[in-house]
Amino acid sequence: MPYLNIQTNQTLSDDYREKLLVESSKLVAEGLGKSEEFMMVSIKDDTPMLFGGKSGPTAFLEIKSVGIPANKTKDICQQLCELVHSVASIPPERIYVKFNDVQRSMWGWKGDMFG
Structure with missing residues (x-):
């Protein structure tokens, strides 16, 4: 049930977009201990987008999931920033990563709730 949204002001080629989708999916699932x-x-x-009042390369990543372990967020953040930097050439200091731990009763799937 994890969801990662990556938003950037950079234009990504189809190949880079696919690489970012595939690699970030695996990275976040493994980092959270969830099934991909x-x-x-x-x-x-x-x-x-602007960051620091400037229009240079930037990205905002948002992870939503049930049961995000606080002791895993730093590693996941670091790995995601490295991945985005390597694929999209966005410096890690211009990337925000937000984690949202969602209550089970607030996450639905297949017409039902997890909680």
Whole structure:
């Protein structure tokens, strides 16, 4: 049930978009200790964005999941920033990563709730 949304002001080629989708899906699922079978990833590129009042390369990543272990967030953040930097050439200091731990009763799938 983890969901990762990647938003950036960079325009990604189809190959880079696919690489980012595949590699971030595996990375987040493993980092959270969840099955990749339930992992969802979306990318919104070419989005008008500023960081620090400047329009240079930037990205905002948001992870939503039930049961995010606080002791795993730092490693996941570091690995995601390295991945985005290697694929999209966005410096890690221009990337925010937000973690949202969602209550089971607030996450639905197949017309029912997990809680």
